[in-house]
Amino acid sequence: MDMSLIESLRNALPLVSGFIYPNELELQWSILIVLYPYITGLVAGAFVLASLERVFNVKAIKPIYRLSLLVALAFLLVATLPLNLHLGHPERGISILMTPHTSSAMAMFGFVYLWYLMVVLLMEVWLDYRKQIVEWSRSETFWPKRIFYKVLTLGVDNISPRSLAIDEKLGKILTVVGLPSALLLHGYVGFIFGSLKANPWWSSPLMPIIFIFSAMASGIAAVMLIYMFLCWARDVVIDMPCLDTIGKFLLTAIIVAFSLEMLESLQTAYEAEEHFDIITLLVEGKLLVSMMLIQIMLGSLTPMFLLGLTQVVELPEKVRKVFYMLSGSLALIGIFAMRWNVVIGGQFFSKSLRGFTTYKMHLVGREGLFSAIIVELLPLVILAVLLYLLPPWEKESHSKSPTTAA
Amino acid sequence: MKDAQHLLRVIIIFVAALVGFLLVRSFLVPESFGKLGHYRANAVDDVLALPRHYAGEPACKKCHAQQASDKAKSSHRHMSCESCHGALQAHVDSPKTVKPSKPKENEMRAFCGNCHGKSLSRPAKFPQVDLEEHNRGMACNQCHQPHQPK
Numbered sequence: 275m276d277m278s279l280i281e282s283l284r285n286a287l288p289l290v291s292g293f294i295y296p297n298e299l300e301l302q303w304s305i306l307i308v309l310y311p312y313i314t315g316l317v318a319g320a321f322v323l324a325s326l327e328r329v330f331n332v333k334a335i336k337p338i339y340r341l342s343l344l345v346a347l348a349f350l351l352v353a354t355l356p357l358n359l360h361l362g363h364p365e366r367g368i369s370i371l372m373t374p375h376t377s378s379a380m381a382m383f384g385f386v387y388l389w390y391l392m393v394v395l396l397m398e399v400w401l402d403y404r405k406q407i408v409e410w411s412r413s414e415t416f417w418p419k420r421i422f423y424k425v426l427t428l429g430v431d432n433i434s435p436r437s438l439a440i441d442e443k444l445g446k447i448l449t450v451v452g453l454p455s456a457l458l459l460h461g462y463v464g465f466i467f468g469s470l471k472a473n474p475w476w477s478s479p480l481m482p483i484i485f486i487f488s489a490m491a492s493g494i495a496a497v498m499l500i501y502m503f504l505c506w507a508r509d510v511v512i513d514m515p516c517l518d519t520i521g522k523f524l525l526t527a528i529i530v531a532f533s534l535e536m537l538e539s540l541q542t543a544y545e546a547e548e549h550f551d552i553i554t555l556l557v558e559g560k561l562l563v564s565m566m567l568i569q570i571m572l573g574s575l576t577p578m579f580l581l582g583l584t585q586v587v588e589l590p591e592k593v594r595k596v597f598y599m600l601s602g603s604l605a606l607i608g609i610f611a612m613r614w615n616v617v618i619g620g621q622f623f624s625k626s627l628r629g630f631t632t633y634k635m636h637l638v639g640r641e642g643l644f645s646a647i648i649v650e651l652l653p654l655v656i657l658a659v660l661l662y663l664l665p666p667w668e669k670e671s672h673s674k675s676p677t678t679a680a
Numbered sequence: 681m682k683d684a685q686h687l688l689r690v691i692i693i694f695v696a697a698l699v700g701f702l703l704v705r706s707f708l709v710p711e712s713f714g715k716l717g718h719y720r721a722n723a724v725d726d727v728l729a730l731p732r733h734y735a736g737e738p739a740c741k742k743c744h745a746q747q748a749s750d751k752a753k754s755s756h757r758h759m760s761c762e763s764c765h766g767a768l769q770a771h772v773d774s775p776k777t778v779k780p781s782k783p784k785e786n787e788m789r790a791f792c793g794n795c796h797g798k799s800l801s802r803p804a805k806f807p808q809v810d811l812e813e814h815n816r817g818m819a820c821n822q823c824h825q826p827h828q829p830k
Contacts, residue, residue, distance in 0.1 A: 293801065372708045377717050392697070397690070404686065428693070430686040437683035444687070 285634075292629025301621045301633040304641040305614075306356035309649055311463045311485065312613045316354045316653075318344040318460035318486065319493010319527075321395070321452065326523065328449040334519040338665035341421010341504070342497045343399050348457075348657035350391055354384075356649050359640055379466045390459045394452040401445040403664055408433045422663065460489040462637070467616060474549035475556075477619040480538050487531035492609040494524045495602040502599060502658070508667075514591060518584070521598050527580035528605060532574040535612075552627045560622050560630060565615045589609030733767040737761070741767075743775065750827040755807075762792075764826070788819040792826075 290299060297492035324342035326332045357380075358364045371388075374381035400407075408431045411423035468481025498520045505512045542550065557565055580601040584594050623628050636642035712721035740761045741748040752759055764783075766767065771778040783791040789811060798808045812825055824830070 368708065372705050373718070392694075400690075428686055428689040430684060430689060432685060434683055437686070440684055440687070652779055 288299075289632035289634075290630065292624070293626050294624035294629040294631050295626060298621075298624050298631050301618070301631060303617055304360065304633075305618075305643065306360045306641050306648045306649065308610070308613045308617045309356040309646055310353070310398060311460075311467075311617070312492070312610055312644060313349050313356065313649075313653070314463050315485065315489030315492050315609065315613075316462050316496050317353060317493065318456045318489040319491065319495075320349070320497050321456040321493070322490050323494050323497055323520070323523065325449045325453045325456075326599045328446060329453060332519060334515045337513045337516045338497055338501050338520065340399075340664075341501055342493075343395070343402065344660045344664065344666060345497050345500060345657060346493070347395050347399060348660055349585055349653040350387075350395060351526070351656055352649060352653045354387060355652070356646075359645055359649070379462075379469065382463055383466065386455075386459055386462050390452075390455045391674065394448060394455050398445055398448045398452060399664070401441045401448070404441055405433050405438055406664075419663070422626045447677065461486050467620075472625065473620050474547070475623070476616065477552065478538060483529065484534045487527055487534060488609050488612055491524060491527035491531050491605055494520060494527055495605040495609075498524060499600060499602045499606070502595070502602075504661075510667075512595070517598060518594070521581055521584055521594075521601075524602065524605065525578065525585065528574060528578055528581070532570075537575075540631055542640060549627050552623045556619060556623055556630070561615050563617050564611050568611040569615055570610050572604050573611055574605075577605045577608070732769045734762050735769045735772040736762075739772050743786045750825070754825075754828040755830050756827065785819050785821075788821055792820045792824075 320342045323335065324339050324346065327335050327339045358367045361367055370378070370381045371384045371494070374384065376382070407423050407426045411420060411427050411431065414420040414423055419549065423608035434489055464485030467476045468478050470476045502512060502517070542553065580597045584597055589597070622633070624631065638644055690702070710720045710722070713719070716724075737760050747761070751761075751807035765780050768780050771780050793811045796808055798810045802808060
């Protein structure tokens with residue numbers, strides 16, 4: 275055997291306990307695979323928030339409609355990156371689309387992803403911005419930007435009321451189609467895990483549903499925080515009714531997601547199948563901090579308590595803002611921990627159900643901590659570019675009061 | 681219709697993208713893909729062309745008939761020669777220059793113990809001996825013939 279491999283095994287062995295099979299020593303799905311459901315979840319959540327305005331006519335959140343779409347787009351563009359980085363040969367990732375096999379859940383995800391990106395999200399953003407794009411293509415003075423807008427108009431600068439009405443109608447249809455697509459996109463990620471019947475920690479028909487609701491919570495929390503940050507950065511007053519409404523939806527999403535998770539745990543505990551002992555050990559041992567403390571206490575119960583308070587007690591605006599910020603951040607951390615507990619947690623215990631392996635995260639390298647951080651920050655950079663090219667606030671600036679320039 | 685012209689262009693772009701996709705696909709799908717199944721048929725030849733490491737028992741038989749016939753009658757009959765002697769294609773190609781290693785006398789107990797040492801994780805029916813007790817200090821092949829242990 276290769277000497278360096280033996281050396282690394284020597285380091286790993288003391289961290290292994292009980293009886294595991296030799297091929298389980300190295301944990302294969304790294305932090306990047308944690309990011310994959312996390313990022314797609316943010317996409318789906320942000321999109322659901324946007325569709326609340328469009329499909330369900332929740333007028334209060336109009337100010338963040340476009341922002342949510344851009345957030346969804348920014349994260350969607352990065353969603354497959356962690357998967358590709360995880361491959362030993364990233365350049366071969368494209369084969370999954372070129373020669374797809376219908377029995378491959380991952381290959382089908384590629385098409386779900388493409389459908390959602392091209393037909394739903396890009397189209398919806400474009401239709402919504404088309405009027406402005408045409409106007410900007412006429413008025414923009416900085417020439418590269420003007421050319422960019424010109425290209426985006428596709429050479430048609432017809433913004434007659436009738437054409438805009440068509441856009442509006444089509445946009446609405448797209449959102450109606452988009453909503454199930456967004457749920458499909460993220461439910462599908464849950465499905466990929468839920469259908470792994472070899473692993474009792476994953477294999478559950480509830481998995482897609484739990485993923486969808488936690489996705490909503492994370493997406494809503496992300497848009498809320500980004501909105502608050504942007505208002506602060508641009509020195510604009512936060513639209514409190516809007517923020518309050520987002521808070522309400524965030525609370526709902528967290529409650530549903532958390533209840534579903536607890537129901538599933540309850541069922542596992544009550545059924546107490548042969549894998550229950552190892553799962554108890556897992557939850558009480560290796561996942562104690564990341565699950566009990568971070569996911570449940572900090573990530574679910576605390577935001578539920580804080581957001582619940584804003585509902586039952588009349589709180590001053592300042593306090594509410596702090597509460598929203600806190601619970602949004604905690605929810606994001608908690609949902610990241612949930613993805614971690616699913617993906618990494620599910621690989622800790624052996625198929626023998628009698629032992630545990632361990633996960634040692636690398637710092638650098640393709641699957642290390644640094645690439646994970648870059649993958650996580652990249653969508654924010656993309657979002658900044660999108661905000662520069664397609665500012666979402668142009669439309670509302672006259673109707674709202676963007677007072678007090680500092 | 682005039683007011684939906686921009687949508688017409690979108691459709692054109694989508695059709696162009698689809699055609700582009702199919703075009704790219706026709707280049708990227710490997711030549712012999714799908715001939716035999718959902719894989720590249722040429723991969724079979726590629727694998728055949730790789731250097732071989734294991735020769736397989738029929739090859740050994742030609743020159744080591746004695747060991748082969750001994751083993752065929754013994755409880756080791758289901759084991760391949762190379763599971764004890766290691767990969768030996770190189771030896772088959774040039775028996776004079778590449779000499780296979782045999783377990784040495786002082787390593788014999790550890791060698792046989794790899795499979796026969798007592799362990800809870802082995803099936804209970806598998807013949808196992810306690811290496812500390814079973815004729816301690818003596819090499820296994822003093823009593824058992826490796827090719828005909830019993």
